[in-house]
Amino acid sequence: MGVEKLIASKMMLPGSNRRIHSVHRHSGMAVAGLAADGRQIVTRAKSEATNYESVYGEPIPVKELAQRVASYVHLCTLYWWLRPFGCGVILGGYDRDGPQLYMIEPSGISYRYFGAAIGKGRQAAKTEIEKLKLSEMTCRQGVIEVAKIIYGVHDEAKDKAFELEMSWVCDESNRQHQKVPDELLEEAKAAARAALEEMDAD
């Protein structure tokens, strides 16, 4: 999972204002939209995950977690005195049935995806994702491709500078959700910049 983090001010410390959060050992969430609303969703997801584990004695299956988060988000569309969440969430996790990706929108809709994107540049990002042969890629290759897409979709003219934040959960990360290791992240950024230059050169 990758996030294009627009840097609001040069005074901000790199690495602060995290947009990707670990929900449980085996799963994480990338948030897009109102940061405070996103925090609420992440907190709820963490609590659902630990509660499930205390009752059922096994880590929460990703499908179940997605359903619970979706119900919670949907709840806020039912009552006049609650406003809907102002953010969408991409949930990635690894359980007994392998790695899975879910996206939950403010309406409370949740689907499982092989590739998903939220935010201003999502249309362009989705087009790029569809070009990829996902079933033939390793997670490592996926990290590089995601970086390329985010760099590709970033609008130099309109948007400010941005910081790339990435996380992964795969066999290589021992099925734990963690930040992409620094050398791989640098490799991905370099590949993304190179790809951009190629595009510009045409």
Added chain:
Amino acid sequence: MDLKMEDFNAPHSMGTTIIGVTYNGGVVLGADSRTSTGVYVANRASDKITQLTDNVYLCRSGSAADSQTVSDYVRYFLHQHTIQLGQPATVKVAANLVRLLSYNNKNFLQTGMIVGGWDKYEGGKIYGVPLGGTIIEQPFAIGGSGSSYLYGFFDQAWKEGMTKEEAEQLVVKAVSLAIARDGASGGVVRTVTINSEGVSRKFYPGDTLPLWHEELEPQNSLLDMMNVASPEPMNM
């Protein structure tokens, strides 16, 4: 011996012998069938192996009321869990629910249980949930008052990777040995075998079980012994 009225109102307790054994491909659960109130046998053909889901069963021992109530709650929770999950529950989840009830109500309950079943992720598994509410995954588990007589037997007779027939024979032999020595266990031997193909129940009435040391052959009347020509009518 005087039979006092309190004995008949004593809580139903399953003296019991219960066993759960894993084999190559599944599990075999076994139990005797005696439920006693004091010294009176309230039910001589009870079924102590209760279904929790299609693929997970529970052996109950100790207080009959307590174990039945726990199994009813767990069946209810597991049913809801299965609906929510969209697939059969795993044995581990079933065992965890049993031990949560057992542990959180340890001051009120007196029941030792063995959870056994088969799921597609882990295959055949046995979990012991004894009195205090611990949960322990074991290749085989024994419980109930009759189990005291089986520890040495299993140490010697148990082996890894048995076939289904070997495992069933082992369980039947073990329960019948315990019945021979434990007054609170008796009746018939029931077994339930669970594997990827499903569940199969078997029933072994007393006359199909082997006789152990000093056990007499079944006979219609001891008076029959007198008519048999015997050089040693009585050993003095």
